[in-house]
Amino acid sequence: MEKWLFIDWRGIFVPSISVLELIIRGSLVYLALFSVLRLLPSRQIGTLGITDLLVVVLFAEAAQNAMASNYTSITEGGILVGTVIFWSYFLNWLGYKFPKLRFLNPPPLLLVKNGRLIERHLQQELITEDELMSKLRQQGVEFLAEVKFAYMEADGSISIITSDSKTTSITEQKQNY
Known part of the structure; x- marks a missing residue:
C-alpha cells in the first residue's frame, strides 16, 4: 500500500542521461527524418506539410517516451520537444531568409x-x-x-x-x- 502512494520526484524531473546527448539525439533524428521526407515524391505526403508531419510524429514520440518512462524524466521529454521546436523554426527561418536553398522550400x-x-x-x-x-x-x-x-x-x-x-x-x- 505504501508503494502506491510513493512518488519518486527525483526520477520525474532529473534527467537520467546527459542533456547534451538528448539535444544531439533529437537533432539527428529530426534532421534525418526531414531529409528523408524531402527526398520522397511530394504525392506521398498529400496535403499535410512535411514539417507539420515531422513535428507531430516527433512530438508524439518524445511525449510518449517521457510518459511511458522509456527514459525516466519529464525533463528529458521537454528537452526533446524543445529541440524539435528549435529545428522546425530554424529550418523554416532559413528557408525564408535564403530562398535559394530549394531543399528547404522546393518550388512548385x-x-x-x-x-x-x-x-x-x-x-x-x-x-x-x-x-x-x-x-x-x-x-x-x-x-x-x-x-x-x-x-x-x-x-x-x-x-x-x-x-x-x-x-x-x-x-x-x-x-x-
Missing part, C-alpha cells in the same frame, strides 16, 4: 502547360495521367485542354490555372472585399 513543379502533360515531371512525382485527371475533375476541369498550368506544390497538392481564368491584380481583389 509544372505538370501541365497549355493543355500538354509534362511526362518527365509526372514520372518524377510518380503521378499517373489518371491520377492527374482525377485531381482536375475534382476542381471542375473536364478536359486537359482547358488547363493553362497545373503545378505540384511543395505540400503535395495540385493547383490548377485554367485557360479561361480571369487575371485580376491584387489591388482589384482588395477592392472587391
Whole structure:
C-alpha cells in the first residue's frame, strides 16, 4: 500500500542521461527524418506539410517516451520537444531568409502547360495521367485542354490555372472585399 502512494520526484524531473546527448539525439533524428521526407515524391505526403508531419510524429514520440518512462524524466521529454521546436523554426527561418536553398522550400513543379502533360515531371512525382485527371475533375476541369498550368506544390497538392481564368491584380481583389 505504501508503494502506491510513493512518488519518486527525483526520477520525474532529473534527467537520467546527459542533456547534451538528448539535444544531439533529437537533432539527428529530426534532421534525418526531414531529409528523408524531402527526398520522397511530394504525392506521398498529400496535403499535410512535411514539417507539420515531422513535428507531430516527433512530438508524439518524445511525449510518449517521457510518459511511458522509456527514459525516466519529464525533463528529458521537454528537452526533446524543445529541440524539435528549435529545428522546425530554424529550418523554416532559413528557408525564408535564403530562398535559394530549394531543399528547404522546393518550388512548385509544372505538370501541365497549355493543355500538354509534362511526362518527365509526372514520372518524377510518380503521378499517373489518371491520377492527374482525377485531381482536375475534382476542381471542375473536364478536359486537359482547358488547363493553362497545373503545378505540384511543395505540400503535395495540385493547383490548377485554367485557360479561361480571369487575371485580376491584387489591388482589384482588395477592392472587391
